[in-house]
Amino acid sequence: MPSSQPAHSPLDALWQPTAIIWTMLSGEALALLLALAPGLDEQRLRYFGLMSVAIQWVLLWSIASLYLVRRPLRSLPPHRIAYVVLAILLVSTWVITAAIGFFFREGWGMDLGDWHWTQWRLIGMVMTIGALGIAVFQSQWRARQLALRAKQLELEALQARIRPHFLFNTLNTGAALVHRKPEEVERLLLDLADLFRAALAGPRDITLEDELALARRYLEIESLRFGERLRIEWKLPREIPRVMVPSLSIQPLVENAIRHGIERRPEGGEVEIAVSTMPDTVIVRIINPLASGGENRPGHHVGLNASQVRIEALTGGRGSVLTQQEGRRFIATVRLPTNT
CATH class of the missing domain: 3.30.565.10 (Histidine kinase-like ATPase, C-terminal domain)
Known part of the structure; x- marks a missing residue:
């Protein structure tokens, strides 16, 4: 009978605790990289705190959104899932940074122009990293599927040589039982x-x-x-x-x-x-x-x-x-x- 179980999704590993921890650590590394950019000599620590809050909220919101839509995503081919992930990341980045800028920008001593520049820089980085990630993911996924398919064909060829052995034994057994x-x-x-x-x-x-x-x-x-x-x-x-x-x-x-x-x-x-x-x-x-x-x-x-x-x-x-x-x-x- 056909399978009624949802197909495996490339995103399944994302819900594991280890993957979430590494995602959070990567977000902190990105915040540190932004804080070390030139022109922030007296505001690096404050800027790092702001970027850390923004990036972590973006990542957590994105992971939560992907988890909520995980079932519909299972029906999509892997390359389309990658584009959906990028779209969710971009929307999350825009929404979270806009919300932080609206509520906390003045408290952090940043004017509107500086915050818009920071916001667009974050969106540009997400777009760039996401595009590179999609290219790498699609390449690895194709290689994995081709390797699995090649292995399966090889094993099916081996099994095809085994089945006649079983068939002949069964027919011989049937012939012996016909009269007895x-x-x-x-x-x-x-x-x-x-x-x-x-x-x-x-x-x-x-x-x-x-x-x-x-x-x-x-x-x-x-x-x-x-x-x-x-x-x-x-x-x-x-x-x-x-x-x-x-x-x-x-x-x-x-x-x-x-x-x-x-x-x-x-x-x-x-x-x-x-x-x-x-x-x-x-x-x-x-x-x-x-x-x-x-x-x-x-x-x-x-x-x-x-x-x-x-x-x-x-x-x-x-x-x-x-x-x-x-x-x-x-x-x-x-x-x-x-x-x-």
Whole structure:
């Protein structure tokens, strides 16, 4: 099903405390730079205080305005968001400096002409810095999108070589069951149809619940192939959190658990899929026993890299896919930020 979650915005990082602190410090640096300009020998400290108040109010007002309109901005392409940010900065600079000049100019000992000059100088600096910032932002954003797209195409090409392996195994399993358990063949083909329907639908975002359903379809097929060698344990909360994931981003990790764990163990083993929640994060863990010999092989990383790139792209870097070996178990951990 289509995603109902708002798309990631380049401005999301702006609401973080670290970003706000650095913005305020940059404003103080700009105020200091203006106070050190020639011609203010006896008024530098007073001028610094005035510029500090003006710049900090402009920045805080701009951040607050952007936060209030964050939802409509999510529907805009990144380059238009940059122009909206510049427009808000310019309007905020004009409004705040006009208000400060009206209420406090005389108290600071500045005549109207000097204040207008200061006001226009601030607006000019905002315009110049903003234009440079837009150019740098657009260049970096294009480079990032091209890199993500190139990586995704590379990983999709790798996955395209993996899918025939699964298809042939499934068809062989179906052929073996036709005479012995014909009722199971229908279920196998229906599960296979659901998986390939999701694969052929192309890149899209679906709910975690739907993605886990695809993983369940895959495991049902593999259960027919491995029989008693494959044991599956689901540890799910009563209600699956409504977070969005890229289609076929969890299922490849489950597929890795089968191919590089169960398939390489004559005695088979157990695959565990667990979902847990934290205040701002949903955690999905896929756990499988290591192959005979106790060491994980590099084959895990094709599915891992594909899932990692797609989840990071969807969540703007807030989500992650990490792996670790714990004793004789291989654990893939997916972290997904909850909707805000």
